[in-house]
Amino acid sequence: MKMRRIMAMLLAGAMCVGAMAGCGSTGGSSASGQSGGAAASSGKKLSGKIAFIISNKDEYQSALDQGVKAAGMAKGIEVTSVDCASDMDRQIDQVKAEVANGAAALIVLVADDTRADEIIEAAGDTPVVFVNRIPQDTKLIDEKHPYVGSNEDESGVFQGEMLAEALKKEKKDSVNYLMLQGTAGLLHTTKRSEGVLKALKDAGITATEVVPAIDCGYDRTTAMNKILELKANGTDLSKIDCLLCNNDAMALGGIEGLRQCDVDISKVKVVGVDGTGAGLQAITDGTMTATVFQNAVGQASASLQAAINLATGEKLTKDISYDTDKNNKGIIWIPFEKVTPDNVSDYF
Structure with missing residues (x-):
C-alpha cells in the first residue's frame, strides 16, 4: 500500500x-x-x-x-x-x-x-x-x-540503475547530461549527485557533463529559471539528452525550462527523487523516466x-x-x- x-x-x-x-x-x-x-x-x-x-x-x-x-x-x-x-x-x-x-x-x-x-x-x-x-x-x-x-547512500544509486536500464532498452551506452542539484553542502545533495554517476559508471554507461552542475536549491522555479539562463547565455541545450535531478521538483522545473527553450522533451531522460504527486504524474505522462520514492x-x-x-x-x-x-x-x-x-x- x-x-x-x-x-x-x-x-x-x-x-x-x-x-x-x-x-x-x-x-x-x-x-x-x-x-x-x-x-x-x-x-x-x-x-x-x-x-x-x-x-x-x-x-x-x-x-x-x-x-x-x-x-x-x-x-x-x-x-x-x-x-x-x-x-x-x-x-x-x-x-x-x-x-x-x-x-x-x-x-x-x-x-x-x-x-x-x-x-x-x-x-x-x-x-x-x-x-x-x-x-x-x-x-x-x-x-x-x-x-x-x-538511506541517502541508495537514492542516487537507484536513480542511476533505473536510468541505465532505460538506456540499455534503447541500445544506448552513453548519455550527455545536465545535473540539477539541491543546496550545496547538504549531505543528501552530495550523496545523490555522486551516487547517480557512480551507478551509471558501474552499469557501463558513459556519462558526459554538458555544463557544470547547477545549484537550484531543491526548488522547481529556480530550476526552470536556470535552464532559461543557460539558453540566454548561448548554451546549446540540444546537446542535453538527460537531466539528473536531486529531487522531483527540480526535475519538473528543468522539464518546463527545456520546453520553453523548444527542446523536444520526448528525447530527454529525466530522473528525480521523492516520488511526489507531481513527479509520479510526470512518469505516468511519459515526461519523467523514473523517480526514487521517499516514503x-x-x-x-x-x-x-x-x-x-x-x-x-x-x-x-x-x-x-x-x-x-x-x-x-x-x-x-x-x-x-x-x-x-x-x-x-x-x-x-
Whole structure:
C-alpha cells in the first residue's frame, strides 16, 4: 500500500478521532485529536504537544507535515508545526521557543545538517527526533536523539540503475547530461549527485557533463529559471539528452525550462527523487523516466511514534515496524523505492 492510499487512511482515521473527541484543527499549523494529556500506546500520558519544526515547506516537506499531523490526530495527540524558511538561526530560536512553551518532544527537519548539535543543545532535556535529513555528524545520533529517514547512500544509486536500464532498452551506452542539484553542502545533495554517476559508471554507461552542475536549491522555479539562463547565455541545450535531478521538483522545473527553450522533451531522460504527486504524474505522462520514492507517510508516522516513545519513557522502537541501522540503533531506516513506468500505478 503506497503513499496516497496510506495518507488517505491516516487522514480518514484522524478525522474520525477528531470527530469523536469533539476537537478539530486548532489552526493552520496545528492538529489535535483530544484535549488534555493524550494517551500513548502504552497507556502512559503524554504531557504536552509534539512540535514539528520544518526546514522549508516545499512539496515534499508539506507532505511530511500533513503526515505527522494526521498520525498525531489519529492517536489523539496535538501536533503543531512551523516552517523556518531554510533559516538555521530561526530554527534554533524556534526550538528554544517550543521548549519554553512546554513541548513534550520535538521532531526536527534540520535546515543545516552540519549544525544539528545546536538543535540538541537548544532543546536541552526535551527529546529531539531528527527526520528526513540526517545530521552530517552521525555521532550525534543515538537512542535519545534518533534519526528517522531514508538511506541517502541508495537514492542516487537507484536513480542511476533505473536510468541505465532505460538506456540499455534503447541500445544506448552513453548519455550527455545536465545535473540539477539541491543546496550545496547538504549531505543528501552530495550523496545523490555522486551516487547517480557512480551507478551509471558501474552499469557501463558513459556519462558526459554538458555544463557544470547547477545549484537550484531543491526548488522547481529556480530550476526552470536556470535552464532559461543557460539558453540566454548561448548554451546549446540540444546537446542535453538527460537531466539528473536531486529531487522531483527540480526535475519538473528543468522539464518546463527545456520546453520553453523548444527542446523536444520526448528525447530527454529525466530522473528525480521523492516520488511526489507531481513527479509520479510526470512518469505516468511519459515526461519523467523514473523517480526514487521517499516514503513521506512512513517517515511521518515513525518519527511521531519515536517522539511519543521518548517523551513517555518507552523504548525508542516500540510500535515502529521499520528496521534500525545495524551499527546505530538510533537510526530508523524508511526504505527508498524505485519507481518507473512499469510500477508507477502502484503509488497512486
